[in-house]
Every structure is written in structure tokens, then in C-alpha cells.
Amino acid sequence: MASLETHGRVTVIGSLNMDLVTRAPRLPQPGETLAGHTFAQVAGGKGGNQAVAAARLGAQVSMIGCVGADGNGEQLRAGLEAEGIDCAAVETGKESTGVALIVVDDSSQNAIVIVAGSNGEVTPDTVARHEAAIAAADVVICQLETPPASVHAALAAARRLGKTVILNPAPATGPLPADWLPLVDYLIPNELEAATLTGLPVDSPEDAARAAQALRKAGARNVLVTLGSRGVYAALEQAPASLYDAPKVKAVDTTAAGDTFIGGFAAQLAQGADIESAIRFAQRAAAISVTRAGAQPSIPTRAELNTSA
Template identity: 45%
Template structure:
């Protein structure tokens, strides 16, 4: 089978995780219990997920002129991701997420850095790359004007777009009409629709309010989706022993993009994506836990 060509346009970060038994007070210095750094950013994560599941992947993003950039690019290239369209900027550092973990809770500060230098003009210069894609996969950790430009360009070229609307903001419906499929979780969909988060609606009622094809992730509950003919369906989650849920959503989006690019039905793609994301939570780390295609296919046979 020919590998589907997926262009991922999005963020690239280094996640720096500090573990501590006590959260410091203002002005206080304490000892931590551990430190780790990981390759991250929704764009980079989804690119790795697509590559491991069998796609030919091109990454479009921005990094700084620093050691972190080298780490990111080397990690993506090791996975077989094409990084020639990752732009290096000298005036901003590579994006960083500073994460403090304490008592099974975390506090995160994201410094977008070079991610906010990914602007519409650069996307428009890659018209031929997007035109040669089977799918464009987008998230919202880059400037909204860039997301908007990428959607409009792909739409004009007849290339389907999957938008993972995270971090969530209310989006104009005229833009969403250009998106092939949107993949929010429950809270992201409520924000996207401009609803009060406290409003109690079932998954089905939330999805019914969105007028276009949609897949809504539900964590351990699996995923709910609306077919092109408007029918709402539920793909049950797979039972696994969760070790780390980081990156499960990115794995889901990558798996969905790969299967749809191969011509699978929405139902088949969602089933595959639910299985892939379930496998991803059985190992530590966002990218380190992402499964290979053969792993997912064996898991689905159980």
C-alpha cells in the first residue's frame, strides 16, 4: 500500500518536567525529586503519531536557533518525518513548556516562543507541498491567523483538513465549514460553540449542536462521532491499564488522519484511533508511548 502523505502544521516544544513532593510558596526554594525533558508540542506529537502508524509525514513549524531546536528536529527525523519545512528563526527561542508535578497534579507554563513566528505568508509559500498532500492536520498552538490561512488554502486546493481545536477558542462557523473534520473533547466543543461550561448536556446533545461532521473524544469512554448523513455514533473505549495519558489525544488525531487518508470510512478510522490512543496510555511519555501500526492492528484483534 502506498503511504498516505500528511502535512502537519503546528507547534514544536520541549517539555521540561520537574517533580516535587511539595509545591513551593512565593519566594521559597525547595528541592525537587526528579527532572525530565521530552519532545512535545501538539504539532510534533501528531507528526510522530502519523509516522509510526504508516504515513509519509511533512512537518511545518518554527523553532529557535538553539539546542532545543536541534533536539526537536533530530527526534522527528529519527521517526522518518520530513523536517525541511521547519523554519528556524533567530529572534525567538524554541517553544518550551515548564511543567511542575506535585501530588498527582501539575502546573504548566507554556512559552510559545518560535511557534508564534509561524505566520500566514510562510504557509502560502508552501502551496505545492499542501497541494501534494492527502491530508492536512492542524491544531491551535500556533497563531490563529495561520490556522485560518492553512484551512483556506487547503480548501481552495481541495485537500481535506482535520482540525484538533486545542487550546480551544470560539471559532467562526464560516471557517469550520471549510474543515473536513473537527476533533474536540467535550470541554473544547463547549467552548467552540460558545456554551457555558457549566451547562449540563450529554455527549449526544453537544454533538447535535455542531452542524458539520465531527469526532468528539471522550477519554476512557472512547469517541462519539457524527457521520456525513448526521447520525451520531459511539465507539467504546478499550480497557487498558493507564500509566500516562499524555499524548493520547495527539495519538488519536494522528491515527484518524492516517486511516482517513487511506480511504477508510469514518467509523473504521475512529475505531482504529480509539485503539491507538488506548495503547498510547500504557507507557510513559507523549511520544515514547505512541504505538506502531503493527501494535495497533494486533491489539484490535484481541
């Protein structure tokens, strides 16, 4: 269930997937077959993960998305509702529920293949039908696992309605359309996504700084480049740019660490926290998540963060 205190509203527009997760000694090479250690089927999708993270970490959450008329869809919807997430805007489409095929190696790195399924049925009309959920939010989160037209519609609606807008540009395949970034308050890519968006190498915090400044110059108000164990580089509109060091933990599985960060960051912003406090809170949540296996099962609650503080 969601955490004890709930303040601020977050609406997530995005993907809902069933994750099929195997652990293996290492990631396979092309044409190679490996024997895996374990297999699990767990709720996922960047949209679903971020919604669960925001709910567990203190926000009232609404989800806009689409699942299939199948067992996976029923399970995903039930899981969100069990977290206290409003699923009135989760539609049932004609396609099967989206899936993600995930391999996690013994060093806790992962490789993921996504089949969109019903996530591809999230359209601008879907967004328009559920604009009331956007209007009711303090913070709106989008990613790139639904069709680009629907993402742009959500960003535009959130900006028109005066909401704080977070875009997680994942998966990134190239630069974003020029008219998207001015709609975004917080652009949150990881280092690979930042490199893809800018065409610049991002192999160090110094590289992240250059990429972040390029994205701010292109129109994003604030850019947070997540760097895993190296922390978060933040290029901000109203504060000095800074590298926020990550808490030191022993990672077990990095799946959904970024989603946990974004959900926690959004929950804090929705509650009126300042940016620095929101970043630190989200980093602590992400650090706990990587010490556990799985996507949504790894996401901590606000009570756990209060206990570990």
C-alpha cells in the same frame, strides 16, 4: 522510525515544543510548592506529536512549523527526521524554541503551560511558502498552538486544494471565528474544548452530543468529541451519531493521548479507511499511549497495533 507500511500522505501545520515534564503526587494549588517524583525533557508540541503519531501509524508525513536556532530546535528537528518525517518546511526563526511545562499527577492527569517561542513565527506567509506540502497531502492537520492567522491560512489553503481537513481546536479560548468551521471536515475537540467552543457544559456523553450537534450546525462537517476513558462521541455528516467506547487500560500518563488519536485517525483516512474504522484504530493507538509516560515516547507504531489486534 516510522512503521513498516506507509500509504497516504499527511501534512501537519503546527507547533513544535520541547516538553519539560515532572511527575508529582498531585497538581499544585495556587501558591503551593510540591516535591516532584521525576523530571524529563522530551520532544512535544501538538503539531510535532500529531506528525509523529501519523508517521508511526502508517502515513507519509510532512511538517510545517518553526523552531529556534538553539539546541532544543536541533533536537526536535532531528527527532522528526528520525521518524521519516519530511522537515523541509520546518523553518528556523529568531525566537527560542517553544517549550511546554507539564505536571503529571499520580492519577495520570496533567496540567500544561506553553511558551510559544518560535511557534509564534508561523505566519500566513510561512504557509504560502510551503503550499506545495499541503498540495501533496491527502489529509491536512491543524491545531491552535500557532497564531490564528496562520491557522486560518492553512485551513483555507487546504480547502481550496481539495484536501481532507482536520482541526484540533487546542488550546481553545473561546468560540472559533464563524468562517473557520465551513473549512473543516473533522473538528476534534476534547470535552473541555467542546465546552469552550460552544458555551455548553460537557460533563457526559449526552452533553458531548449536544455540543457536537451545535458545532455541526455552525458549519463543521463532522465533529468527534474525545472523552478520555469514556470514549469518543462522533456526530457525522453521512452516518448516524454514535458513542465509541474506549478500550479499557490502566493509564500511566494521558499526555499526548489526544494527539495520538488525531495522528492515527488522519493516517487511516489518508489510506482510504472509512470513518468508523479510522476512529476504532485511533482509539486503540491512544489507549496504548496512555499506558506509557511522556508525549512522543508514548506513541505506538502501526506494527504494535497489528500485534495487539
